[in-house]
Amino acid sequence: MKYERILLKLSGEALMGNRQYGIDNDRLKEYAAEIKKVVDIGCQVAIVIGGGNIFRGLAGAATGMDRVQGDYMGMLATVINGMALQGALEDAGIFTRLQSAIEMDKVAEPFIKRKAVRHLEKGRVVIFGAGTGNPYFTTDTAATLRAIEIDADVILKGTRVDGIYDSDPEKNSDAVKFHSLTYSEVYEKDLKVMDMTAFTLSRENNLPIIVFDMNKEGNLLKVVQGETIGTLVNL
Ligand code: UDP
Numbered sequence: 001m002k003y004e005r006i007l008l009k010l011s012g013e014a015l016m017g018n019r020q021y022g023i024d025n026d027r028l029k030e031y032a033a034e035i036k037k038v039v040d041i042g043c044q045v046a047i048v049i050g051g052g053n054i055f056r057g058l059a060g061a062a063t064g065m066d067r068v069q070g071d072y073m074g075m076l077a078t079v080i081n082g083m084a085l086q087g088a089l090e091d092a093g094i095f096t097r098l099q100s101a102i103e104m105d106k107v108a109e110p111f112i113k114r115k116a117v118r119h120l121e122k123g124r125v126v127i128f129g130a131g132t133g134n135p136y137f138t139t140d141t142a143a144t145l146r147a148i149e150i151d152a153d154v155i156l157k158g159t160r161v162d163g164i165y166d167s168d169p170e171k172n173s174d175a176v177k178f179h180s181l182t183y184s185e186v187y188e189k190d191l192k193v194m195d196m197t198a199f200t201l202s203r204e205n206n207l208p209i210i211v212f213d214m215n216k217e218g219n220l221l222k223v224v225q226g227e228t229i230g231t232l233v234n235l
Contacts, residue, residue: 002226005044005120007147007155008035009140012050012081014160014214022053023081028088034214035125036092037221044120046150047127048143049085051077057135071135075102078139082129083107095124101133101142113149120150140198148205155207156223157194158214163231164191180232193233208234 010031017024039045054077060070082098089096097119100108108129109115119126131142140157147155161169162177166189169175178191183203186193193199193211202209212223212230222229 001041001043001224003043003153003156003224005150005152006038006046006224007143007150007152008045008047008220009143009155009157010047010049010085010214011159012052012054012077012139014053014158015049015081015084016053023084025088028084029092030217031085031214032088032092032094034217034220035089036094037218038224039094039123039125041221041224042123043224044123045125046116046120046146046152047082047085047125048131048139048146049078049081049127049129050139051075051081051131053077054080068135071137072102075130075133075135078131079104079108079129082127086127089125095122096127097124098127098129101128101130111146116146117150126150138195138198140194141201144194144198144201144205144207147207148201152207155202155209156220157209157211158220159211160213160215161211162213162216162229164193164211164233166191178231179228180234182235183233186233202233206235208232 015023017027051074055073057071057074061067086096086098098108099111103110116126128146131139164178165175167175
């Protein structure tokens with residue numbers, strides 16, 4: 001096992017599966033099965049999940065809604081997704097804890113770093129909900145922040161694309177994939193890995209990022225075991 005403690009970032013949209021909105025239960029089960037494979041080999045797993053399948057503050061603002069109000073709605077959406085994933089993981093026999101950046105003690109623990117680390121050490125999967133708890137941030141930033149706080153070895157950004165390309169591979173069939181990049185190269189080439197706040201935070205704290213295809217069976221396990229899958233960004 002190459003990475004003993006990981007922070008897995010999943011987008012909210014990934015949970016939609018083939019739907020246009022909301023949560024696809026089959027997709028949840030698939031993700032739970034993939035996560036179980038790495039838990040079973042003793043990897044410590046923390047997860048941040050987005051909320052884009054339900055609500056994004058920016059989208060609300062575009063239709064005239066107050067941005068801050070919308071962002072809090074987006075953060076609550078990540079808690080809904082976190083609860084859904086928690087349920088699927090528990091159904092798969094994995095022990096979990098959901099910690100929220102916005103206190104809501106009936107459904108989640110408050111985020112407490114030391115508690116989170118203790119859960120991880122005991123083999124529980126910890127899901128961090130409600131982003132950073134602040135408007136104007138994204139769940140990529142929340143994922144980076146939590147990864148640094150819990151001293152994760154790497155942030156694994158699970159997407160539907162198998163890495164970072166020089167142009168959008170879903171639009172351009174000639175797009176070329178990078179197997180590894182330095183932080184500087186990402187800036188120079190203006191590549192979209194994460195939003196700049198998240199990316200800068202990763203760079204300043206020397207947190208490696210791997211972007212990989214989470215929808216391909218076995219990929220998460222391969223990444224954790226050190227196979228060169230996806231694109232690695234580091235110093
Ligand atoms: N959000 C926020 N602060 C945070 C994290 C998220 O305000 O720290 C809000 C923001 O409105 C964002 C929404 O929650 O659009 C959902 O998160 P995100 O767009 O990052 O989800 P993803 O694109 O990964 O599904």
